[in-house]
Amino acid sequence: MTGSQSGRRFSRRVGEIEPFHVVEVLQRATELEAAGRDVVHLAAGEPDFATAAPIIAAGQASLGRGETAYSGAAGIPALREALSSFYASQYGLDISPSRIMITPGASGALLLLSALLVNPGEGMLMTDPGYPCNRHFLRLVEGEGQLVPVGADTRYQLNETLVAQHWRDNTVGVMVASPANPTGAVLSEDDLRGLSRAVRARKGYLVVDEIYHGLGYDAATPSVLQVDPDAFVINSFSKYFGMTGWRLGWLVAPEDAVAEMEKLAQNLFISMSTTAQHAALAGFEPATRDILEQRRDVFRQRRDFLVPAVAQLGFDVPLKPQGAFYIYADASRFTNDSQAFCLKLLEQHGVALTPGIDFGHHKAMQHLRFSYTTSLERLEIAVERLAGVLGESGGL
Numbered sequence: 326m327t328g329s330q331s332g333r334r335f336s337r338r339v340g341e342i343e344p345f346h347v348v349e350v351l352q353r354a355t356e357l358e359a360a361g362r363d364v365v366h367l368a369a370g371e372p373d374f375a376t377a378a379p380i381i382a383a384g385q386a387s388l389g390r391g392e393t394a395y396s397g398a399a400g401i402p403a404l405r406e407a408l409s410s411f412y413a414s415q416y417g418l419d420i421s422p423s424r425i426m427i428t429p430g431a432s433g434a435l436l437l438l439s440a441l442l443v444n445p446g447e448g449m450l451m452t453d454p455g456y457p458c459n460r461h462f463l464r465l466v467e468g469e470g471q472l473v474p475v476g477a478d479t480r481y482q483l484n485e486t487l488v489a490q491h492w493r494d495n496t497v498g499v500m501v502a503s504p505a506n507p508t509g510a511v512l513s514e515d516d517l518r519g520l521s522r523a524v525r526a527r528k529g530y531l532v533v534d535e536i537y538h539g540l541g542y543d544a545a546t547p548s549v550l551q552v553d554p555d556a557f558v559i560n561s562f563s564k565y566f567g568m569t570g571w572r573l574g575w576l577v578a579p580e581d582a583v584a585e586m587e588k589l590a591q592n593l594f595i596s597m598s599t600t601a602q603h604a605a606l607a608g609f610e611p612a613t614r615d616i617l618e619q620r621r622d623v624f625r626q627r628r629d630f631l632v633p634a635v636a637q638l639g640f641d642v643p644l645k646p647q648g649a650f651y652i653y654a655d656a657s658r659f660t661n662d663s664q665a666f667c668l669k670l671l672e673q674h675g676v677a678l679t680p681g682i683d684f685g686h687h688k689a690m691q692h693l694r695f696s697y698t699t700s701l702e703r704l705e706i707a708v709e710r711l712a713g714v715l716g717e718s719g720g721l
Protein backbone atom coordinates (compact mmCIF):
# COMPACT_ATOMS: atom_id res chain seq x y z
CA MET A 326 0.00 0.00 0.00
CA THR A 327 1.37 3.42 -0.89
CA GLY A 328 1.08 6.37 1.47
CA SER A 329 0.55 10.00 0.57
CA GLN A 330 2.32 12.83 2.41
CA SER A 331 -0.81 13.52 4.43
CA GLY A 332 -0.69 9.96 5.76
CA ARG A 333 -3.73 8.81 3.82
CA ARG A 334 -3.26 5.69 1.78
CA PHE A 335 -3.41 5.17 -1.96
CA SER A 336 -4.57 1.96 -3.59
CA ARG A 337 -2.53 -1.24 -3.51
CA ARG A 338 -2.63 -1.37 -7.29
CA VAL A 339 -0.84 1.92 -7.72
CA GLY A 340 1.86 0.79 -5.31
CA GLU A 341 2.49 -2.22 -7.52
CA ILE A 342 2.98 -0.22 -10.69
CA GLU A 343 6.61 0.65 -11.40
CA PRO A 344 7.71 4.04 -12.71
CA PHE A 345 9.88 4.33 -15.84
CA HIS A 346 13.37 3.96 -14.36
CA VAL A 347 14.87 5.87 -17.28
CA VAL A 348 13.23 9.01 -15.90
CA GLU A 349 16.01 9.20 -13.29
CA VAL A 350 18.56 9.15 -16.14
CA LEU A 351 16.62 11.80 -18.07
CA GLN A 352 16.28 14.09 -15.07
CA ARG A 353 20.00 13.92 -14.45
CA ALA A 354 20.60 14.59 -18.17
CA THR A 355 18.49 17.75 -17.92
CA GLU A 356 20.51 18.92 -14.91
CA LEU A 357 23.81 18.26 -16.69
CA GLU A 358 22.60 20.10 -19.78
CA ALA A 359 21.47 23.04 -17.67
CA ALA A 360 25.04 23.14 -16.30
CA GLY A 361 26.40 23.33 -19.86
CA ARG A 362 27.25 19.65 -20.52
CA ASP A 363 26.48 18.05 -23.88
CA VAL A 364 24.43 14.86 -23.67
CA VAL A 365 23.78 12.48 -26.58
CA HIS A 366 20.25 11.17 -26.10
CA LEU A 367 19.84 7.50 -26.98
CA ALA A 368 16.99 6.88 -24.57
CA ALA A 369 13.95 8.35 -26.30
CA GLY A 370 11.14 6.05 -27.39
CA GLU A 371 9.90 8.38 -30.09
CA PRO A 372 11.07 9.58 -33.51
CA ASP A 373 13.27 12.68 -33.43
CA PHE A 374 11.43 14.11 -36.46
CA ALA A 375 8.62 16.62 -36.02
CA THR A 376 5.25 15.48 -37.36
CA ALA A 377 5.28 15.69 -41.18
CA ALA A 378 4.14 19.09 -42.48
CA PRO A 379 1.02 17.86 -44.37
CA ILE A 380 -0.31 16.27 -41.16
CA ILE A 381 0.24 19.47 -39.18
CA ALA A 382 -1.44 21.50 -41.97
CA ALA A 383 -4.47 19.16 -41.93
CA GLY A 384 -4.78 19.60 -38.16
CA GLN A 385 -4.58 23.37 -38.50
CA ALA A 386 -7.18 23.35 -41.30
CA SER A 387 -9.53 21.30 -39.14
CA LEU A 388 -9.16 23.78 -36.29
CA GLY A 389 -9.75 26.58 -38.81
CA ARG A 390 -13.04 24.94 -39.75
CA GLY A 391 -14.03 24.96 -36.10
CA GLU A 392 -14.07 21.14 -35.73
CA THR A 393 -13.59 21.18 -31.99
CA ALA A 394 -16.44 19.03 -30.66
CA TYR A 395 -16.33 15.44 -29.36
CA SER A 396 -16.08 13.00 -32.23
CA GLY A 397 -17.73 9.80 -30.98
CA ALA A 398 -16.18 6.90 -29.08
CA ALA A 399 -15.12 4.85 -32.12
CA GLY A 400 -13.60 7.75 -34.04
CA ILE A 401 -14.53 9.76 -37.11
CA PRO A 402 -15.86 7.61 -39.97
CA ALA A 403 -13.39 9.09 -42.48
CA LEU A 404 -10.40 7.89 -40.44
CA ARG A 405 -11.85 4.42 -39.87
CA GLU A 406 -12.44 4.17 -43.62
CA ALA A 407 -8.92 5.43 -44.39
CA LEU A 408 -7.51 2.73 -42.13
CA SER A 409 -9.66 0.09 -43.79
CA SER A 410 -8.20 1.15 -47.18
CA PHE A 411 -4.73 1.12 -45.60
CA TYR A 412 -5.17 -2.54 -44.58
CA ALA A 413 -6.26 -3.33 -48.16
CA SER A 414 -3.32 -1.58 -49.83
CA GLN A 415 -0.66 -2.47 -47.27
CA TYR A 416 -1.57 -6.06 -46.41
CA GLY A 417 -4.19 -7.10 -48.99
CA LEU A 418 -6.75 -7.43 -46.18
CA ASP A 419 -10.45 -6.68 -46.26
CA ILE A 420 -11.16 -5.15 -42.83
CA SER A 421 -14.53 -3.46 -42.41
CA PRO A 422 -14.28 0.06 -40.92
CA SER A 423 -16.79 -1.13 -38.30
CA ARG A 424 -14.02 -3.35 -36.81
CA ILE A 425 -11.60 -0.43 -36.48
CA MET A 426 -11.76 1.75 -33.38
CA ILE A 427 -9.72 4.91 -32.98
CA THR A 428 -8.11 5.17 -29.55
CA PRO A 429 -6.04 7.65 -27.55
CA GLY A 430 -2.73 6.12 -28.64
CA ALA A 431 -1.87 2.45 -28.51
CA SER A 432 -1.95 3.09 -24.75
CA GLY A 433 -5.72 3.68 -24.91
CA ALA A 434 -6.11 0.51 -26.97
CA LEU A 435 -4.11 -1.50 -24.43
CA LEU A 436 -6.29 -0.22 -21.61
CA LEU A 437 -9.49 -1.04 -23.52
CA LEU A 438 -8.33 -4.55 -24.32
CA SER A 439 -7.17 -5.22 -20.78
CA ALA A 440 -10.61 -4.20 -19.51
CA LEU A 441 -12.40 -6.21 -22.20
CA LEU A 442 -10.52 -9.49 -21.97
CA VAL A 443 -9.26 -9.98 -18.43
CA ASN A 444 -11.19 -10.73 -15.24
CA PRO A 445 -9.66 -10.13 -11.80
CA GLY A 446 -7.21 -12.94 -11.10
CA GLU A 447 -6.68 -13.81 -14.78
CA GLY A 448 -3.62 -13.04 -16.85
CA MET A 449 -1.99 -12.92 -20.24
CA LEU A 450 1.36 -14.29 -21.34
CA MET A 451 3.90 -11.73 -22.48
CA THR A 452 7.63 -11.57 -23.12
CA ASP A 453 10.23 -10.54 -20.57
CA PRO A 454 11.88 -8.30 -21.79
CA GLY A 455 8.87 -6.47 -23.17
CA TYR A 456 6.93 -3.22 -23.12
CA PRO A 457 6.43 -2.61 -19.37
CA CYS A 458 3.06 -0.87 -19.51
CA ASN A 459 1.34 -4.05 -20.69
CA ARG A 460 1.63 -5.74 -17.34
CA HIS A 461 0.67 -2.52 -15.58
CA PHE A 462 -2.53 -2.20 -17.62
CA LEU A 463 -3.41 -5.74 -16.57
CA ARG A 464 -2.64 -4.87 -12.95
CA LEU A 465 -5.08 -1.96 -13.20
CA VAL A 466 -7.90 -4.36 -14.01
CA GLU A 467 -6.78 -6.68 -11.19
CA GLY A 468 -5.24 -9.13 -13.64
CA GLU A 469 -1.59 -10.04 -14.12
CA GLY A 470 1.04 -9.97 -16.82
CA GLN A 471 2.45 -13.49 -16.92
CA LEU A 472 6.03 -12.83 -17.90
CA VAL A 473 7.85 -15.45 -19.95
CA PRO A 474 11.65 -15.04 -19.98
CA VAL A 475 12.84 -14.96 -23.60
CA GLY A 476 16.26 -14.70 -25.21
CA ALA A 477 18.04 -14.90 -28.52
CA ASP A 478 17.20 -18.62 -28.83
CA THR A 479 13.56 -17.74 -29.61
CA ARG A 480 14.49 -14.37 -31.15
CA TYR A 481 13.12 -12.69 -27.99
CA GLN A 482 9.57 -13.70 -28.93
CA LEU A 483 7.03 -16.21 -27.66
CA ASN A 484 6.36 -19.28 -29.77
CA GLU A 485 4.01 -22.26 -29.74
CA THR A 486 6.21 -24.27 -27.37
CA LEU A 487 6.63 -21.45 -24.87
CA VAL A 488 2.90 -20.77 -24.88
CA ALA A 489 2.24 -24.46 -24.17
CA GLN A 490 4.83 -24.49 -21.37
CA HIS A 491 3.68 -21.32 -19.62
CA TRP A 492 -0.11 -21.38 -20.10
CA ARG A 493 -1.82 -21.63 -16.70
CA ASP A 494 -5.39 -22.26 -15.58
CA ASN A 495 -5.94 -18.52 -15.23
CA THR A 496 -4.31 -17.55 -18.54
CA VAL A 497 -6.74 -16.02 -21.03
CA GLY A 498 -4.41 -15.09 -23.85
CA VAL A 499 -1.12 -13.95 -25.28
CA MET A 500 0.02 -10.39 -25.82
CA VAL A 501 3.04 -9.83 -28.08
CA ALA A 502 4.52 -6.99 -30.11
CA SER A 503 6.07 -7.18 -33.57
CA PRO A 504 8.41 -5.41 -34.15
CA ALA A 505 8.99 -5.48 -30.40
CA ASN A 506 10.17 -2.92 -27.89
CA PRO A 507 13.00 -3.16 -26.67
CA THR A 508 14.42 -5.82 -29.03
CA GLY A 509 13.21 -4.87 -32.53
CA ALA A 510 12.32 -8.55 -33.02
CA VAL A 511 9.79 -9.27 -35.78
CA LEU A 512 7.35 -12.19 -35.95
CA SER A 513 7.18 -13.87 -39.38
CA GLU A 514 3.94 -15.17 -40.82
CA ASP A 515 4.91 -18.67 -39.66
CA ASP A 516 5.64 -17.39 -36.15
CA LEU A 517 2.23 -15.71 -36.04
CA ARG A 518 0.55 -18.85 -37.33
CA GLY A 519 2.18 -20.86 -34.56
CA LEU A 520 1.05 -18.42 -31.88
CA SER A 521 -2.45 -18.37 -33.31
CA ARG A 522 -2.60 -22.18 -33.27
CA ALA A 523 -1.40 -22.33 -29.67
CA VAL A 524 -3.88 -19.70 -28.48
CA ARG A 525 -6.84 -21.12 -30.42
CA ALA A 526 -6.18 -24.60 -29.04
CA ARG A 527 -6.67 -23.08 -25.57
CA LYS A 528 -9.65 -20.93 -26.56
CA GLY A 529 -7.70 -17.81 -25.66
CA TYR A 530 -7.19 -14.36 -27.15
CA LEU A 531 -4.25 -13.33 -29.28
CA VAL A 532 -3.32 -9.65 -29.04
CA VAL A 533 -0.57 -8.32 -31.29
CA ASP A 534 0.82 -4.83 -30.81
CA GLU A 535 1.80 -3.67 -34.30
CA ILE A 536 2.75 -0.14 -33.25
CA TYR A 537 6.17 -0.37 -34.96
CA HIS A 538 4.74 -1.57 -38.26
CA GLY A 539 6.03 0.61 -41.08
CA LEU A 540 9.40 0.67 -39.33
CA GLY A 541 10.69 -2.68 -40.58
CA TYR A 542 14.05 -2.77 -42.34
CA ASP A 543 14.61 -6.24 -43.74
CA ALA A 544 11.89 -8.77 -44.46
CA ALA A 545 8.19 -7.84 -44.42
CA THR A 546 6.42 -7.29 -41.11
CA PRO A 547 3.22 -9.30 -41.57
CA SER A 548 0.08 -8.40 -39.66
CA VAL A 549 -1.41 -11.12 -37.50
CA LEU A 550 -4.69 -10.42 -39.32
CA GLN A 551 -3.17 -12.11 -42.39
CA VAL A 552 -3.19 -15.42 -40.53
CA ASP A 553 -5.84 -14.98 -37.85
CA PRO A 554 -8.95 -12.84 -38.46
CA ASP A 555 -10.00 -13.27 -34.81
CA ALA A 556 -6.87 -11.73 -33.34
CA PHE A 557 -6.90 -8.27 -31.78
CA VAL A 558 -4.48 -5.74 -33.26
CA ILE A 559 -3.16 -2.64 -31.55
CA ASN A 560 -1.57 0.11 -33.59
CA SER A 561 -0.83 3.81 -33.38
CA PHE A 562 -0.07 7.00 -35.23
CA SER A 563 2.81 7.60 -32.80
CA LYS A 564 5.80 5.90 -34.40
CA TYR A 565 5.70 5.40 -38.21
CA PHE A 566 3.33 8.36 -38.65
CA GLY A 567 5.46 10.41 -36.23
CA MET A 568 2.57 11.76 -34.12
CA THR A 569 3.51 10.80 -30.55
CA GLY A 570 2.26 14.02 -28.96
CA TRP A 571 -1.08 13.96 -30.76
CA ARG A 572 -2.14 10.85 -28.80
CA LEU A 573 -3.83 8.81 -31.47
CA GLY A 574 -3.94 5.08 -32.14
CA TRP A 575 -6.35 2.40 -33.20
CA LEU A 576 -7.32 -1.18 -32.67
CA VAL A 577 -8.84 -3.81 -34.89
CA ALA A 578 -11.23 -6.15 -33.11
CA PRO A 579 -13.31 -9.14 -34.23
CA GLU A 580 -16.85 -8.06 -35.15
CA ASP A 581 -18.41 -9.66 -32.03
CA ALA A 582 -16.24 -7.54 -29.71
CA VAL A 583 -16.98 -4.15 -31.26
CA ALA A 584 -20.13 -3.20 -29.34
CA GLU A 585 -18.55 -3.96 -25.95
CA MET A 586 -15.37 -2.11 -26.88
CA GLU A 587 -17.35 0.91 -27.94
CA LYS A 588 -19.27 0.89 -24.67
CA LEU A 589 -15.99 0.83 -22.75
CA ALA A 590 -14.51 3.60 -24.90
CA GLN A 591 -17.58 5.78 -24.33
CA ASN A 592 -17.10 5.48 -20.60
CA LEU A 593 -13.32 5.75 -20.50
CA PHE A 594 -12.61 8.37 -23.15
CA ILE A 595 -15.90 9.74 -24.64
CA SER A 596 -13.83 10.68 -27.68
CA MET A 597 -10.29 10.99 -28.95
CA SER A 598 -8.79 14.32 -29.97
CA THR A 599 -10.90 15.50 -32.91
CA THR A 600 -8.05 17.64 -34.25
CA ALA A 601 -5.61 14.73 -34.15
CA GLN A 602 -8.01 12.55 -36.13
CA HIS A 603 -8.46 15.10 -38.90
CA ALA A 604 -4.71 15.63 -38.97
CA ALA A 605 -4.03 11.89 -39.21
CA LEU A 606 -6.13 11.64 -42.38
CA ALA A 607 -3.28 13.41 -44.18
CA GLY A 608 -0.94 10.59 -43.12
CA PHE A 609 -2.32 8.45 -45.94
CA GLU A 610 -1.72 10.97 -48.73
CA PRO A 611 1.04 9.95 -51.16
CA ALA A 612 3.10 13.09 -50.43
CA THR A 613 3.08 12.30 -46.71
CA ARG A 614 3.86 8.64 -47.30
CA ASP A 615 6.93 9.72 -49.29
CA ILE A 616 8.17 11.70 -46.29
CA LEU A 617 7.49 8.80 -43.92
CA GLU A 618 9.25 6.31 -46.19
CA GLN A 619 12.31 8.60 -46.38
CA ARG A 620 12.35 8.68 -42.61
CA ARG A 621 12.20 4.92 -42.50
CA ASP A 622 15.33 4.85 -44.72
CA VAL A 623 17.08 7.19 -42.30
CA PHE A 624 16.25 4.86 -39.40
CA ARG A 625 17.60 1.92 -41.39
CA GLN A 626 20.89 3.74 -42.04
CA ARG A 627 21.21 4.54 -38.35
CA ARG A 628 20.54 0.93 -37.39
CA ASP A 629 23.10 -0.28 -39.90
CA PHE A 630 25.69 2.04 -38.36
CA LEU A 631 24.83 1.48 -34.71
CA VAL A 632 24.39 -2.30 -34.46
CA PRO A 633 27.99 -3.16 -35.48
CA ALA A 634 29.30 -0.16 -33.53
CA VAL A 635 27.60 -1.34 -30.33
CA ALA A 636 29.03 -4.83 -30.85
CA GLN A 637 32.46 -3.30 -31.45
CA LEU A 638 32.17 -1.55 -28.09
CA GLY A 639 31.98 -4.94 -26.42
CA PHE A 640 28.22 -5.34 -25.97
CA ASP A 641 26.59 -8.51 -27.19
CA VAL A 642 23.75 -8.03 -29.70
CA PRO A 643 22.83 -11.61 -30.56
CA LEU A 644 19.80 -10.67 -32.65
CA LYS A 645 20.03 -7.95 -35.27
CA PRO A 646 16.91 -5.84 -34.70
CA GLN A 647 14.69 -5.93 -37.78
CA GLY A 648 12.33 -3.12 -36.87
CA ALA A 649 11.39 -0.28 -34.46
CA PHE A 650 14.33 1.98 -33.50
CA TYR A 651 15.96 0.09 -30.67
CA ILE A 652 18.93 -2.16 -29.97
CA TYR A 653 18.75 -4.34 -26.87
CA ALA A 654 22.33 -4.94 -25.85
CA ASP A 655 23.77 -7.39 -23.37
CA ALA A 656 26.13 -5.41 -21.15
CA SER A 657 27.08 -8.26 -18.81
CA ARG A 658 30.76 -7.76 -19.70
CA PHE A 659 30.52 -4.37 -18.03
CA THR A 660 27.86 -4.43 -15.34
CA ASN A 661 25.40 -6.21 -13.08
CA ASP A 662 23.38 -3.09 -12.39
CA SER A 663 21.95 -1.57 -15.55
CA GLN A 664 20.48 1.46 -13.79
CA ALA A 665 23.72 2.44 -12.02
CA PHE A 666 25.65 1.77 -15.24
CA CYS A 667 23.36 4.08 -17.25
CA LEU A 668 23.76 6.81 -14.65
CA LYS A 669 27.55 6.43 -14.76
CA LEU A 670 27.70 6.52 -18.55
CA LEU A 671 25.65 9.68 -18.45
CA GLU A 672 27.57 11.35 -15.65
CA GLN A 673 31.04 10.53 -16.90
CA HIS A 674 30.58 10.40 -20.68
CA GLY A 675 27.43 12.29 -21.57
CA VAL A 676 25.49 9.45 -23.19
CA ALA A 677 21.91 8.71 -22.07
CA LEU A 678 20.67 5.11 -22.42
CA THR A 679 17.71 3.16 -21.03
CA PRO A 680 18.43 0.50 -18.38
CA GLY A 681 17.16 -3.04 -18.98
CA ILE A 682 15.15 -2.89 -15.74
CA ASP A 683 12.59 -0.80 -17.58
CA PHE A 684 11.56 -3.86 -19.60
CA GLY A 685 11.04 -6.59 -17.01
CA HIS A 686 13.15 -8.78 -14.77
CA HIS A 687 14.86 -11.38 -16.94
CA LYS A 688 18.59 -10.46 -17.16
CA ALA A 689 17.37 -6.88 -16.85
CA MET A 690 20.37 -5.84 -14.76
CA GLN A 691 22.72 -6.87 -17.58
CA HIS A 692 20.98 -5.17 -20.49
CA LEU A 693 20.63 -1.68 -21.94
CA ARG A 694 18.48 -0.26 -24.70
CA PHE A 695 20.01 2.03 -27.32
CA SER A 696 17.43 4.11 -29.25
CA TYR A 697 18.62 5.39 -32.60
CA THR A 698 16.28 8.34 -32.42
CA THR A 699 18.99 10.90 -33.05
CA SER A 700 21.08 11.85 -36.10
CA LEU A 701 23.90 9.73 -37.47
CA GLU A 702 26.37 12.46 -36.48
CA ARG A 703 25.18 12.31 -32.86
CA LEU A 704 25.31 8.51 -32.91
CA GLU A 705 28.93 8.71 -34.05
CA ILE A 706 29.75 11.07 -31.17
CA ALA A 707 28.11 8.68 -28.70
CA VAL A 708 30.12 5.75 -30.02
CA GLU A 709 33.35 7.75 -29.86
CA ARG A 710 32.67 8.71 -26.25
CA LEU A 711 31.87 5.15 -25.24
CA ALA A 712 34.79 3.68 -27.19
CA GLY A 713 37.13 5.67 -24.97
CA VAL A 714 35.78 4.09 -21.79
CA LEU A 715 34.56 0.65 -22.63
CA GLY A 716 37.21 -0.22 -25.18
CA GLU A 717 40.24 0.46 -23.02
CA SER A 718 39.25 -0.33 -19.47
CA GLY A 719 36.78 -3.10 -20.24
CA GLY A 720 34.26 -1.27 -18.14
CA LEU A 721 33.93 1.54 -15.66
Ligand SMILES: Cc1ncc(COP(=O)(O)O)c(C=O)c1O
Binds near residue numbers: 506
Ligand atom coordinates in the same frame (compact mmCIF):
# COMPACT_ATOMS: atom_id res chain seq x y z
C1 LIG B 1 5.30 -1.60 -27.79
C2 LIG B 1 4.60 -0.32 -27.48
N1 LIG B 1 3.25 -0.33 -27.37
C3 LIG B 1 2.57 0.78 -27.07
C4 LIG B 1 3.21 1.99 -26.87
C5 LIG B 1 2.37 3.22 -26.55
O1 LIG B 1 2.33 4.10 -27.63
P1 LIG B 1 1.28 5.26 -27.87
O2 LIG B 1 0.34 5.29 -26.73
O3 LIG B 1 2.09 6.51 -28.02
O4 LIG B 1 0.59 4.93 -29.16
C6 LIG B 1 4.61 2.05 -26.98
C7 LIG B 1 5.34 3.32 -26.75
O5 LIG B 1 6.54 3.38 -26.71
C8 LIG B 1 5.32 0.86 -27.30
O6 LIG B 1 6.66 0.84 -27.42
